[in-house]
Amino acid sequence: MRILESGVDISHQYAKKVIKEGDFVVDATAGNGNDTLFIAKHVGESGHVYCFDIQTQALENTRKKIEKNNMQERVSFICDGHQNMDKYIDQNIKLVVFNLGYLPGGDHAIHTRPSTTIQAIEKSLALICKNGIVIVVVYYGADSGFEEKDAVLKYLKQLDCKKYSVLMHQYINQVNCPPIAICIEKI
Numbered sequence: 001m002r003i004l005e006s007g008v009d010i011s012h013q014y015a016k017k018v019i020k021e022g023d024f025v026v027d028a029t030a031g032n033g034n035d036t037l038f039i040a041k042h043v044g045e046s047g048h049v050y051c052f053d054i055q056t057q058a059l060e061n062t063r064k065k066i067e068k069n070n071m072q073e074r075v076s077f078i079c080d081g082h083q084n085m086d087k088y089i090d091q092n093i094k095l096v097v098f099n100l101g102y103l104p105g106g107d108h109a110i111h112t113r114p115s116t117t118i119q120a121i122e123k124s125l126a127l128i129c130k131n132g133i134v135i136v137v138v139y140y141g142a143d144s145g146f147e148e149k150d151a152v153l154k155y156l157k158q159l160d161c162k163k164y165s166v167l168m169h170q171y172i173n174q175v176n177c178p179p180i181a182i183c184i185e186k187i
């Protein structure tokens with residue numbers, strides 16, 4: 001077993017550390033529902049997960065996974081862009097998770113975009129409570145995702161360090177652009 005983890009595993013470690021039973025959390029990019037399932041397990045029966053995706057196929061895949069685990073009561077499946085999350089949520093949120101890019105096994109032309117991703121991160125930062133976190137796993141490589149990675153990093157680097165801590169995990173000696181995991185904590 002390796003000691004250093006993948007971007008997704010790092011994001012799950014943070015999620016596990018921050019989520020307590022009864023918390024309200026957001027999966028901003030439901031996709032195939034792996035992150036939704038992971039965080040749904042941790043909020044318990046009294047907590048709630050809002051998951052967003054712009055593709056009905058993604059939400060169906062996520063719903064199936066959640067129903068198989070009998071956790072549908074604690075998850076809202078919202079077919080809308082994450083940039084509109086504030087229309088659906090009025091609770092204090094403990095955690096927001098983003099997995100950028102396209103739906104694995106789906107249409108690669110439908111993917112997250114720099115401007116809506118940044119709007120959604122901005123709204124997430126407003127919705128999270130003190131010591132709440134936003135996790136962004138950035139996928140890039142081949143001919144896609146570079147513009148979004150640059151825009152996200154530029155935006156996060158200028159956040160006021162008195163209000164937010166931003167930590168980036170990036171492998172620097174691997175081939176094929178492994179994903180970057182970024183964690184933002186509201187101070």
Ligand SMILES: C[S@@+](CC[C@H](N)C(=O)[O-])C[C@H]1O[C@@H](n2cnc3c(N)ncnc32)[C@H](O)[C@@H]1O
Binds near residue numbers: 031034055104116
């Ligand atoms: C890399 S996948 C997410 C993988 C997912 N976290 C999982 O565990 O399977 C990215 C997803 O973001 C979705 N997406 C793209 N733009 C979006 C937007 N503006 N709002 C919400 N979801 C979006 C895509 O449809 C795709 O399903």
